């Protein structure tokens with residue numbers, strides 16, 4: 126039975142459990158709700174959750190574990206000498222899976238009987254041709270051991286599916302039975318459901334945390350591979366970036382980091398004052414009518430895809446800056462420049478800063494403003510000395526969020542600042558950032574064993590550490606001022 | 612109200628500080644203050660009493676134009692301080708509020724240190740010549756707010772970390788620090804214990820030497836203790852206004868009598 130049907134069945138059991146559990150509880154209280162410990166729905170939920178949650182949990186575990194088990198078993202069919210220089214075990218395993226899928230298709234199309242699929246051998250049949258006839262194209266003739274492995278794979282997958290079905294339905298019925306029998310008017314269904322909800326929420330939180338950890342670990346792992354081929358001092362302190370796919374590249378991160386920070390700095394220089402002043406105007410001075418129109422209008426800026434900003438940088442801002450600033454002042458000839466990318470990125474970030482700051486400024490209680498105005502402070506004195514300090518933690522948060530966005534931005538940089546790594550102070554020169562280089566190292570024909578490719582992971586990890594550091598710093602600032610201001 | 616000791620009062624000789632004529636206040640369509648006429652004397656404590664929602668705070672906020680900050684609020688009529696119309700175009704509400712201080716119904720210390728809370732007004736108005744002068748103003752104000760002893764060792768801790776009653780006294784100290792000519796107090800003692808209340812009442816009595824004080828209170832005893840004049844508000848009308856002794860012992864209007872004897876409220 127497919128996972129989908131299994132799910133429907135389990136959910137069906139759950140729904141049934143809800144109805145039955147509820148009515149059993151009511152019956153045990155002679156139909157009087159006041160005799161029950163909890164409201165009748167809680168008994169229903171208790172049975173439903175006891176039916177669904179263990180079954181679905183087990184289903185999730187089995188669908189993760191079983192394929193690994195099967196792969197391990199099947200790979201014993203692959204003789205060690207068939208793994209040569211240019212193939213790996215996982216490549217052979219994907220061949221096996223393809224053949225097994227092909228056999229499945231053939232059986233489903235009626236071109237083979239189930240028996241035949243499990244007994245055909247390469248000596249008597251041309252498997253490649255038979256499968257080709259039902260539209261499964263294989264790259265080469267099927268090796269005998271691959272076919273045998275594929276057949277074993279199919280058999281085991283079928284067995285696994287059968288067992289999964291039994292187990293899941295068994296667990297669902299078990300959970301149903303236990304919780305149903307426990308249902309009577311003394312039973313504290315409300316508390317049990319409370320715990321169930323807690324477990325559900327904790328599961329969601331741990332999934333979020335575990336995936337993050339998983340991503341970090343895989344990056345750390347690949348980064349370690351990279352540092353085995355390339356010395357870390359050359360990476361962190363190298364001032365030239367010139368990858369060369371024939372080997373012998375210079376992979377110094379400094380020019381990329383410099384480009385990233387330079388562009389982000391200019392972007393924040395644009396976004397923070399404009400965004401913050403816009404937020405102050407909107408929340409403190411603007412009339413209600415203007416605000417209800419202007420705030421969504423600014424927020425639309427945040428919805429524009431960054432590639433559109435990139436086009437704007439490439440076609441409008443870049444040439445404009447070159448023709449009116451860079452060339453007349455003799456600072457540069459190129460349309461793509463740090464300035465272009467920084468300005469456009471700054472415009473992109475304005476709504477982040479303004480929208481968040483506006484909410485935060487609005488959250489400062491009116492009584493604080495009254496207090497200050499009542500002493501005879503002007504409106505702007507009140508904002509500067511009372512409202513902004515009170516809102517500071519949130520504003521810092523907004524700015525750092527914008528900074529993280531700036532550091533991670535790619536599209537605007539490619540189109541606005543180019544892809545040339547350079548270490549220069551002149552803002553009218555083309556430069557590039559870490560993210561752009563991650564993309565360019567991973568696109569095209571890549572070989573995941575060379576330092577030129579693996580460096581992408583080291584770059585990614587560095588970026589991750591920087592944004593993490595930024596967030597920790599933000600947290601520190603917020604805490605520090607919280608103590609003082611709340 | 613036999614338990615009220617009404618002290619001897621001398622109010623006749625004082626000249627008028629605030630005079631309101633035909634004041635109307637609207638919150639949108641809600642007519643909150645109706646036709647109020649009142650003359651508040653200088654160097655006097657005037658109490659506003661009346662049931663909840665009758666417009667005491669609203670009228671108080673007219674006197675320092677705090678109602679300007681509420682979009683829906685509209686004030687009509689004339690209010691003059693020292694004969695000068697405060698709703699005149701020439702009058703700068705910011706200057707006015709420096710002259711007419713206010714203590715709000717709910718304590719609202721700034722999220723700053725205790726010291727900075729008090730120093731806020733003097734700094735804005737340039738009242739201190741130097742640091743020592745400012746220190747002195749802060750200490751004097753905190754003493755007058757009856758809170759100096761409790762906070763003198765923690766002047767640089769946040770004002771928001773104080774208890775509710777301490778916060779209210781901090782706000783009183785903050786209001787006196789700018790040396791206003793008129794002090795408007797909206798239920799300043801509602802969060803205070805009897806000892807702090809007594810201290811604040813002492814402060815009010817002391818302020819009377821130089822300033823005009825208007826205090827909103829729900830406590831008849833307090834009104835009787837600290838004020839020389841009392842105004843009774845009901846449903847937006849100023850029902851009765853007169854010497855505190857007369858209002859409490861011999862009210863003219865039946866509504867006033869019902870209120871102070873606890874029958875309406």
Ligand SMILES: Nc1ncnc2c1ncn2[C@@H]1O[C@H](COP(=O)(O)OP(=O)(O)OP(=O)(O)O)[C@@H](O)[C@H]1O
Nearest residue numbers: 638641643662663664665666667668669670681716
């Ligand atoms: N900001 C406001 N917006 C709209 N209506 C208001 C506002 N403030 C007060 N009102 C209305 O004005 C009327 C008078 O309110 P006010 O706060 O002056 O009463 P109060 O006498 O101070 O009452 P309390 O003793 O409970 O403080 C009430 O009907 C109230 O609903």
Ligand SMILES: [Mg+2]
Nearest residue numbers: 667668716797
């Ligand atoms: Mg009030």
